Amino acid sequence: MRTSIALSLLAFSATNTLAFPSRMFDLSFSAEEKRALDAISAKIESDIKEKRVSTPLAPTFVASEQYVSNTGAHAFVPPGPTDLRGPCPGLNAMANHNYIPHNGVATIAQFVQGTYDVFGMGLDLGAFLSIYGAVFDGDLTSWSIGGPPSASLLSSIGLLGTPQGISGSHNKYESDASPTRPDLYQYGNDYKLILDQFNDLYSQPLGPNGYDLTTLTPFRAKRFQQSIANNPYFFNGPFSGVAVQPAAYTFIYRFMSNKSAEYPEGYLNGDVLKSFFAISGSPGHFTWTEGHEQIPNNWYKRAVGDEYTIPFFLLDLNSAAVAYPQFLSVGGNTGTKNSFAGVDITMLTAGVYNTATLAQGNNALCFAFQFAQQAAPDLLKGLFATLTQPLAKINAAFASVFAQLSCPQLQSIDTSQFAQFPGSKGAA
Numbered sequence: 280m281r282t283s284i285a286l287s288l289l290a291f292s293a294t295n296t297l298a299f300p301s302r303m304f305d306l307s308f309s310a311e312e313k314r315a316l317d318a319i320s321a322k323i324e325s326d327i328k329e330k331r332v333s334t335p336l337a338p339t340f341v342a343s344e345q346y347v348s349n350t351g352a353h354a355f356v357p358p359g360p361t362d363l364r365g366p367c368p369g370l371n372a373m374a375n376h377n378y379i380p381h382n383g384v385a386t387i388a389q390f391v392q393g394t395y396d397v398f399g400m401g402l403d404l405g406a407f408l409s410i411y412g413a414v415f416d417g418d419l420t421s422w423s424i425g426g427p428p429s430a431s432l433l434s435s436i437g438l439l440g441t442p443q444g445i446s447g448s449h450n451k452y453e454s455d456a457s458p459t460r461p462d463l464y465q466y467g468n469d470y471k472l473i474l475d476q477f478n479d480l481y482s483q484p485l486g487p488n489g490y491d492l493t494t495l496t497p498f499r500a501k502r503f504q505q506s507i508a509n510n511p512y513f514f515n516g517p518f519s520g521v522a523v524q525p526a527a528y529t530f531i532y533r534f535m536s537n538k539s540a541e542y543p544e545g546y547l548n549g550d551v552l553k554s555f556f557a558i559s560g561s562p563g564h565f566t567w568t569e570g571h572e573q574i575p576n577n578w579y580k581r582a583v584g585d586e587y588t589i590p591f592f593l594l595d596l597n598s599a600a601v602a603y604p605q606f607l608s609v610g611g612n613t614g615t616k617n618s619f620a621g622v623d624i625t626m627l628t629a630g631v632y633n634t635a636t637l638a639q640g641n642n643a644l645c646f647a648f649q650f651a652q653q654a655a656p657d658l659l660k661g662l663f664a665t666l667t668q669p670l671a672k673i674n675a676a677f678a679s680v681f682a683q684l685s686c687p688q689l690q691s692i693d694t695s696q697f698a699q700f701p702g703s704k705g706a707a
């Protein structure tokens with residue numbers, strides 16, 4: 280009997296569990312959505328059932344399970360003039376290969392399925408990211424991987440305006456100091472790859488697994504410093520900076536790397552990196568073709584049973600923050616270059632966290648999610664006529680995360696300090 284994701288997944292692992300409280304799930308999701316999500320959880324459950332639940336670092340490579348097709352129904356088809364593409368190379372590639380609808384607008388269930396099928400994203404992470412997108416950047420059931428979708432693709436459920444897609448989600452989802460994408464207020468867009476940034480990434484010294492975290496984390500520190508030095512409006516937000524920015528880096532290695540028997544955790548070489556970033560040509564002569572992100576030939580995703588889950592992501596987030604404590608420094612430039620000021624975390628969180636405790640245990644991610652939850656009602660007021668449905672849905676997503684993290688209880692936030700940061704508008 281399978282009545283919800285929570286029930287069907289509890290079986291295999293505490294850390295892999297979506298742990299969706301079915302009570303909230305029932306309240307906020309349509310019957311059709313529940314059916315779709317149940318179908319995915321059933322598929323994933325049957326994939327994983329017979330496996331050991333590996334520790335993150337000991338996956339076993341099985342070629343037939345990990346090969347990702349890029350032919351036939353999944354052959355590369357570049358986006359046409361009305362197809363939407365945006366800042367996320369993973370989602371753009373999924374759309375170009377028809378793992379989500381080619382037009383770039385997909386439902387929560389389609390995103391969960393696509394991120395699992397192509398990259399081995401954990402159901403917990405996929406569901407959270409997809410629901411967050413649907414509520415903040417979409418129409419509650421679907422969202423665009425680029426800019427605003429045409430009206431015909433939207434349902435009319437009390438939207439106050441056209442949802443902006445993830446390209447229009449600055450400070451809610453989209454963040455400054457991304458690997459290859461520009462800072463919004465410095466360049467006027469947040470999704471067109473900057474060749475200098477890609478060049479710089481490409482020429483980093485390689486780690487034992489190619490462009491692995493030993494390469495990407497120092498590169499992130501460099502990009503963080505560049506934003507401080509060049510973007511008067513740089514803002515490192517509680518959610519967009521502390522939680523999304525690290526994902527933009529760790530996803531490159533964790534998802535794009537090619538898995539094999541020799542490298543079960545993955546090896547990411549320059550050619551695969553270029554393919555997923557829509558880059559052609561040779562170093563010094565690179566060309567970026569907007570929207571042409573491709574799954575390489577003969578490419579293998581994460582091992583079944585070794586999905587990249589929220590707890591796994593938390594480990595990566597924390598090790599980056601140990602090496603570079605500035606990553607957890609919420610704050611920004613105050614209107615001129617090189618004027619970075621950090622906010623007082625104690626004041627921001629009514630004493631629940633401080634700079635020292637933020638770096639401990641689950642706290643950084645707890646803080647990021649809890650801040651976003653507290654900020655949600657205000658942000659959603661501008662998007663929906665009534666908040667009941669959007670809040671129920673986003674709170675269900677947050678509850679599923681908190682069930683895994685056991686966080687201290689954040690009761691309220693005080694964002695008055697953000698007034699000194701001109702780039703903090705709409706921050707989560």
Ligand code: HEM
Nearest residue numbers: 366367369408409445452453454457458459460527530534
């Ligand atoms: C539903 C799931 C996902 C959502 C909602 C999502 C959303 C986003 C958003 C909003 C950004 C912009 C963040 C920023 O400003 O830096 C982004 C960037 C990025 N995403 Fe995704 N993403 C998802 C799945 C994936 C997957 C499966 C991959 C696999 C490779 C991926 C790889 C990346 C990378 C590498 C970047 C940074 C791009 C750059 O600046 O160079 N994402 N994503």
Ligand SMILES: *[C@@H]1O[C@H](CO)[C@@H](O)[C@H](O)[C@H]1NC(C)=O
Nearest residue numbers: 537538539551575576577578
């Ligand atoms: C991935 O690794 C396998 C095994 O080494 C190799 O045969 C394949 O060509 C690699 N794929 C890519 C895209 O590099």
